[in-house]
Amino acid sequence: MEGYRQAVWREPVILELGLEGRGGFKIPELEREIVDSVGEFKLPESVSRREPPGLPSLSEVEVVRHFTRLSQMSYGVDLGPVPLGSCTMKYNPKIALKYAFDDRLSSLHPLQDQDTVQGLLELLYRLEQWLKAITGMDYCSVHPAAGAQGELAGALIIRKYHELRGNLGVKREIIVPDSAHGTNPATGSMAGFKVVEVPTGEDGNIDIEALKAAVGEETAGFMITNPSTLGLFEERILDVVEIIHGVDGLVYYDGANLNGIMGRARPGDAGVDILHLNLHKTFSAPHGGGGPGAGPVCVKDRVVTGSVRLRDLVPGFRIVYEESTGKYRLEGPGQHSVGLLRAWIGNVSQLVWAYVYIAVMGAKGLRESGEISVLNTNYFLAKVKRETTMYTVPYGGDRFRKHEAVVSAEKLRDETGVTAEDVAKGLLDSGFYAPTIYFPLIVKEALMVEFTESETKESIDAYVNRLKAIEEIALKDPGEPKKWPLNTSVGRIDYVKANHPKTVTPTWRVKVLRDKGLLGPLR
Amino acid sequence: MGHPWIPNSVESVRREMLEVIGVGSVDDLYSDIPESLRLKPEEWDKLPIGFGRILSEPEIARHMEELFSKIESYRSPAPFMGGGVWPHHVPEAVKYVVSRGEFLTAYTPYQAEISQGLMQALFEYQSLVAELLEMEVVNGSMYDWSSALGEALLMAIRVNGRRKFLVPETMNPRHRRVAETYTWPHDGRLVSVKVDRRTGLLDLNDLESKVDGETAAVYIEYPAYTGVIEENAALIGDIAHRKGAIYIMGVEPISMAILKPPGSLGADIAVGEGQPLGLGLNYGGPCLGILAVKWDGELVKQMPGRIIGLTSTVDGVERAFAMILQTREQHIRRAKATSNITTNEALMAAAAAVYLSLLGRNGLVELAKHIWYKSHYAAKRLSSIEGIEAPLLEGEFIMDFTLRLPLEAERFRSFLKSRKIMAGIPLGGLAWFTSRDLLLTVTEVHSRNDIDRLVEVTGEAVRGV
Numbered sequence A: 001m002e003g004y005r006q007a008v009w010r011e012p013v014i015l016e017l018g019l020e021g022r023g024g025f026k027i028p029e030l031e032r033e034i035v036d037s038v039g040e041f042k043l044p045e046s047v048s049r050r051e052p053p054g055l056p057s058l059s060e061v062e063v064v065r066h067f068t069r070l071s072q073m074s075y076g077v078d079l080g081p082v083p084l085g086s087c088t089m090k091y092n093p094k095i096a097l098k099y100a101f102d103d104r105l106s107s108l109h110p111l112q113d114q115d116t117v118q119g120l121l122e123l124l125y126r127l128e129q130w131l132k133a134i135t136g137m138d139y140c141s142v143h144p145a146a147g148a149q150g151e152l153a154g155a156l157i158i159r160k161y162h163e164l165r166g167n168l169g170v171k172r173e174i175i176v177p178d179s180a181h182g183t184n185p186a187t188g189s190m191a192g193f194k195v196v197e198v199p200t201g202e203d204g205n206i207d208i209e210a211l212k213a214a215v216g217e218e219t220a221g222f223m224i225t226n227p228s229t230l231g232l233f234e235e236r237i238l239d240v241v242e243i244i245h246g247v248d249g250l251v252y253y254d255g256a257n258l259n260g261i262m263g264r265a266r267p268g269d270a271g272v273d274i275l276h277l278n279l280h281k282t283f284s285a286p287h288g289g290g291g292p293g294a295g296p297v298c299v300k301d302r303v304v305t306g307s308v309r310l311r312d313l314v315p316g317f318r319i320v321y322e323e324s325t326g327k328y329r330l331e332g333p334g335q336h337s338v339g340l341l342r343a344w345i346g347n348v349s350q351l352v353w354a355y356v357y358i359a360v361m362g363a364k365g366l367r368e369s370g371e372i373s374v375l376n377t378n379y380f381l382a383k384v385k386r387e388t389t390m391y392t393v394p395y396g397g398d399r400f401r402k403h404e405a406v407v408s409a410e411k412l413r414d415e416t417g418v419t420a421e422d423v424a425k426g427l428l429d430s431g432f433y434a435p436t437i438y439f440p441l442i443v444k445e446a447l448m449v450e451f452t453e454s455e456t457k458e459s460i461d462a463y464v465n466r467l468k469a470i471e472e473i474a475l476k477d478p479g480e481p482k483k484w485p486l487n488t489s490v491g492r493i494d495y496v497k498a499n500h501p502k503t504v505t506p507t508w509r510v511k512v513l514r515d516k517g518l519l520g521p522l523r
Numbered sequence B: 001m002g003h004p005w006i007p008n009s010v011e012s013v014r015r016e017m018l019e020v021i022g023v024g025s026v027d028d029l030y031s032d033i034p035e036s037l038r039l040k041p042e043e044w045d046k047l048p049i050g051f052g053r054i055l056s057e058p059e060i061a062r063h064m065e066e067l068f069s070k071i072e073s074y075r076s077p078a079p080f081m082g083g084g085v086w087p088h089h090v091p092e093a094v095k096y097v098v099s100r101g102e103f104l105t106a107y108t109p110y111q112a113e114i115s116q117g118l119m120q121a122l123f124e125y126q127s128l129v130a131e132l133l134e135m136e137v138v139n140g141s142m143y144d145w146s147s148a149l150g151e152a153l154l155m156a157i158r159v160n161g162r163r164k165f166l167v168p169e170t171m172n173p174r175h176r177r178v179a180e181t182y183t184w185p186h187d188g189r190l191v192s193v194k195v196d197r198r199t200g201l202l203d204l205n206d207l208e209s210k211v212d213g214e215t216a217a218v219y220i221e222y223p224a225y226t227g228v229i230e231e232n233a234a235l236i237g238d239i240a241h242r243k244g245a246i247y248i249m250g251v252e253p254i255s256m257a258i259l260k261p262p263g264s265l266g267a268d269i270a271v272g273e274g275q276p277l278g279l280g281l282n283y284g285g286p287c288l289g290i291l292a293v294k295w296d297g298e299l300v301k302q303m304p305g306r307i308i309g310l311t312s313t314v315d316g317v318e319r320a321f322a323m324i325l326q327t328r329e330q331h332i333r334r335a336k337a338t339s340n341i342t343t344n345e346a347l348m349a350a351a352a353a354v355y356l357s358l359l360g361r362n363g364l365v366e367l368a369k370h371i372w373y374k375s376h377y378a379a380k381r382l383s384s385i386e387g388i389e390a391p392l393l394e395g396e397f398i399m400d401f402t403l404r405l406p407l408e409a410e411r412f413r414s415f416l417k418s419r420k421i422m423a424g425i426p427l428g429g430l431a432w433f434t435s436r437d438l439l440l441t442v443t444e445v446h447s448r449n450d451i452d453r454l455v456e457v458t459g460e461a462v463r464g465v
């Protein structure tokens, strides 16, 4: 995209704007009768605020302009490709926006009578049924608020499983591959387990010998991401499942990368016990600049002990359909459930979004999404291999990738000093979002690219052309890329100042107090 | 024709791309999936997913309208219900800003230079909430109040190594359940502190007797689940601090406009629900978990979640925003991270920033007073009905209040529903409340007529017994 220029508004922080007396929202007038009936406004002295809070005073015009300007200094899928690996940045269909943000939905209180929300419960129930069919699992719950919370749900289920079987004293470890997303090991810790990492082999699969060595009595579970963060299908998944089940461990499957196999294989068929999905990835719900998400958790109907099944351990509320009355209702959490992870049923508007998406696509459309995303990845990779010289493709040799590919700029760095970060900035300059960089950690100078099925062949071609142009510039004038980006609203950012105890500024309040000499370094 | 959302689904494009890859069909791209796991396209296409075919936009719209026709949303009057999310008017300007694709369809701002506007909006959210709470550090959001509380309790464990948490016996039961879920793997223990049955205030003697060297944190709600404003909030903080416990306050943000902020009451950590700030109810999600701490490096180091900071460009010339203190987070620290959270409620935080900017210092105060007046008006009028005690608790309140009915709360609710009013959350099962006790909520969305109608129908319900 030649000629890309992002807006430069140099917009003040909103707390610097405004004029006493202005307001952007008129509060309805209080009826005289109410004031007369209640009398004077009063609060106990000990809790009565003396000064109004230090918020600005702005008209609606100014507020809308301010935030519209800020939006022009932001970048999303509606503007161009966001091929962030591991993030599955699909197009977010506008018909789904209409229903996800519908006023009829936004005015529903979660405790209003369930008779009055039958249409919504039906929708959520059907969504859970669809997710079961998509994954090959036996029970799904839409409770978790994001992928990481779905993982936490899963890890807590593992904990409960061993507790109910009386083995929690022994089952203290969760095993995670070294290529795993950071949320996996972090989740293991949050659920009270010791986290053990196993390496990845040259072929991109988990090193089975290392896994066997790591597995033992104390193994509570294993967290597998498939396709992995290298974009490779875990070829020995069946062996992995068998090894873990062999020590009464549970297999947790991070389904954030489901797009890579959707339509062609199902995790449930591989015998995994628990998984989560990211509806804000695979099922087109938008990311909103970092959230909200929705991370349903699904389980197999495995026996825990006696009549208790894994599904009884799942957190959140169960949506039950009663055939006799033709009605839906919410139950739980039941006595064996790990409990609640958030106060209410789930991130409903994101769930409605995903419902619309799946309803439109059906099985066939979802398969096509998966296929074209894989096609796009391998097309990109073939072009990179053919048309560039400085980007290599570590792990897995010539194996086909699935939803994403990880390219290394190590050679480029070694020969020119130009790093993955520089390449990323060069992409921004031509109006593309950059890939995920420096992840997975096992790849040096990683550029992790995921186009999804939403990208056109033309933009993939343009992306590769830009990568090629960057390497040419790097070879000719390695100093040049260090100046990038030039076309975004600001240039490179000072992270030292951003994080130093004396200058770190997490809020405007800190700046004001520090400028007045009222705040010391953060210690 | 290709699929509208899949540009490369056009057959000629597909073929051209396969040629570049050097394979005959997409099937070849899946050859590494073990045979026994691979599904044939015909097998997959038969699975019960969607409606058996790809739908057009008019078809999905018709289907959604049909589903939505089985939803009764209560808008006049809006539900007289809170309990953790509350009905409030959502300004159109808020909806407009958050539906802009530059925000809505962006990812977490990993590439700072091209995401300055988004990061500034999030920094402004943090900054506006910091003013409201008078606390210096606010994160970019948690999922909701309850999970923010869960994480705050885990922070306390990491800071002082203790595991006992003192909480009011009348605390929001759903929040309590979430807090228990989060702390369970770490042997956290929630212990109830008595609440005075007459005033709804925390029993300070009981607190004194329970707070000890094992106490990781003391938590109160402010205002409480019952709507009562804890008058002794500062004293409670002193009691906690004397035993080395962390003081956590859980807040509803609109009432902060007229209540002394946690930062001035000795709170170390504040959590709360940002949903009232322009989010709508959405049947309980998305919400917006507020998490703030005072200026203390030890606490900040233990904070979960993303934080946006103000800095400058490398050349020092321009102001710039960046994700800061990331060494706490999962993508850097992995198993040693303070939390696993990454996707949060960013768009909702942006909505809250717009909301707080629109209302501003005077607007928010006026709104809080307005709600105070209306909830008092409702309580007063209801109390004039023979057989009703309203408010049941004598402590000062705002927005939510308790009442005791001469009939079962569930029956009362059904009666009101038959009159097209959705009102109240039954309190039976919580602490010492009975099955005739109800939590009622009144906000600015309820007009005087709405309230009068509620009173009238309540009268009928009571006289019916």
Ligand SMILES: Cc1ncc(COP(=O)(O)O)c(C=O)c1O
Pocket (backbone or CB within 6 Å): A086, A087, A146, A147, A148, A149, A181, A183, A225, A254, A256, A257, A278, A293, A294, A295, B341, B342, B343
């Ligand atoms: C592989 C993988 N697992 C888990 C997650 C966590 O999901 P979320 O960001 O929704 O919490 C992500 C994305 O961040 C991911 O890429």
